[in-house]
Amino acid sequence: MKMLAFTLAFAVAVLGSSGDALAHKMKLFATAEGAVVSGYVYFSPGGRAQDAQIAATAADGATVFSGRTDAQGGFRFEVQRRADYRIAADGGDGHEAHFTITAAELPQSLPAEPAPTPTTTAAPPSSPPPTAAVAPAPPLPDLAALVEQSVARQIRPLREQLDSYQETLRWHDVLGGLGYIIGLGGLAYGFASRANGRPRRRLAASEKEAAR
Amino acid sequence: MAHIPDGVLSLPVLAVGAAVAVAGCAYGLRRLDAERIPQVAVLSAVFFVASLVHFPVGPSSVHLILNGLVGVALGWAAFPAILIALLLQAVMFGFGGLVVLGVNVMNMAVPAVICGLAFDIVRQRGGERWAVPAAGIAGVLGVLLTALSVALVLALSGREFLPAAKLVLVAHLPVMIIEGFFTAAAIGLVIRVKPDVLDRTPAFSIEEPAR
Structure with missing residues (x-):
């Protein structure tokens, strides 16, 4: 931050x-x-x-x-x-x-x-x-x-x-670009945490089966 | 300069640039830990804005690049950060062409990664005492290598190497000095406030104890 x-x-x-x-x-x-x-x-x-x-x-x-x-x-x-x-x-x-x-x-x-x-x-x-x-x-x-x-x-x-x-550069273009970067970062973060979460869930399911 | 427009470079150079950019981004993303994605986004934003700071030098006009800072802060993740920033600059401001995007990424991200790896080595061997001067040198080195790389790419597309290299290097001397100080100051601040930001441990070595 x-x-x-x-x-x-x-x-x-x-x-x-x-x-x-x-x-x-x-x-x-x-x-x-x-x-x-x-x-x-x-x-x-x-x-x-x-x-x-x-x-x-x-x-x-x-x-x-x-x-x-x-x-x-x-x-x-x-x-x-x-x-x-x-x-x-x-x-x-x-x-x-x-x-x-x-x-x-x-x-x-x-x-x-x-x-x-x-x-x-x-x-x-x-x-x-x-x-x-x-x-x-x-x-x-x-x-x-x-x-x-x-x-x-x-x-x-x-x-x-x-x-x-x-060719003049305008404020809204700059802010739009920063917005894109933040949005892409958020998207990547979301996908990455989903990819990390999936194996854990699979592991939990197999553990359950093993427990039965 | 650093943003080469469309229609200047020859096809093999474009292909090599695209291949290096894709490979670098793939490797950078593979090593990237999810926790560090916000940091990559912030440095991508810094890089995106830095190119808007420009000033006239001699017959030409130059702008800040800050790829040394991005490399020191991100290491291999500098590739995706610079790719996103350059793509947005090309689309929104017309800085550099879309076809040459790969070459432009290569010209700026390869020096960034070299700076980052060299900084890591200096920091591990020499300790925190050398970190700030090393960051300053990385700031200079990033611009220097980018300028040489641009001249080389132009030379491979049929221009004369020496005149182009001279033009680009002389124009970027002030940029190197400014970026040296800026990078040293920024990294010095980070080391004082939150030094663990610079500890790049690859994702797999963090995951292992969890398994």
Whole structure:
């Protein structure tokens, strides 16, 4: 009982001292503003991951970017065509994270695919590629690109918040975990004492028979 | 670091990890006396909570492991305690993957058991005087062996051993120091208050006089 009280006090001290979010996991966040994809790698929430290996691959497996994160854990690169990109980060010590930039986030002015393969034509089903490729009237795409860029810039903090909120660790999870451990311990204790009790009962029955 | 996510390790490593975890848990449970189950549950809870204490070190971020403490307090029963705690961490917080659960258990429970057995030997030979320093060393050793084991597992899956080992070891130096002091303090308290908690007599040797 003393140790249980000690554990609970330890848990309270730990959680009370360091705020709400305590998960330990590497995460990658990226967003596209125009044709520039930028993002950063972070520990949820233990700070940014510096010098992590970044590799971005298109849906067809071609590597479009590889490099390392800077002192703020950030990276940026420009894409040439409109496709799904999978960005993977590797901390080198077993931490890995990945993020997918979908073709829908990239501006329509980019060419979808010079030599279309079935995977990339399947990727953007919402926009018919031939009309998008034929239609670039000079003044309109500029305005559309501007609007797209400013909207992307404005919703970026929101998306960052959503992304990190997903991983915040909540009190009820911690308490639920402790509850599971106590419950499993109780279950094991019950089974163990039943298993110990059975041979004794059998012994008692055989003793009775022997007595008769 | 200590919680390796899914998709990093190769298949043979995963299989070996799962086999070691299953064997260790089976042996730990066989030696476990029913009277000690609450103690195992409490230390499992301590381990479960300890991983939430994390701090940034250099380019990475680390957290307490406390497998040395679990090993010293539980001996072979550290296997089931760590398995349960890691399973719940994986399911609830996404710490480490479910497929690599066996490897993660191996990385943390094998050092724990080594620490526990070494602590027992020191305590039997040297007496209570050496128990507290031995517990401190066990706290350091648990983290050190876990870090080396993680680096080794990564190396066996096709990474370079030395860079990974360096990264993991350097990042865990502060953790080792903290855990050394914490384990020494916790075991010192237990020895003063209730020393028989640390007497691990296997279940069968207790049962024998009753028969």
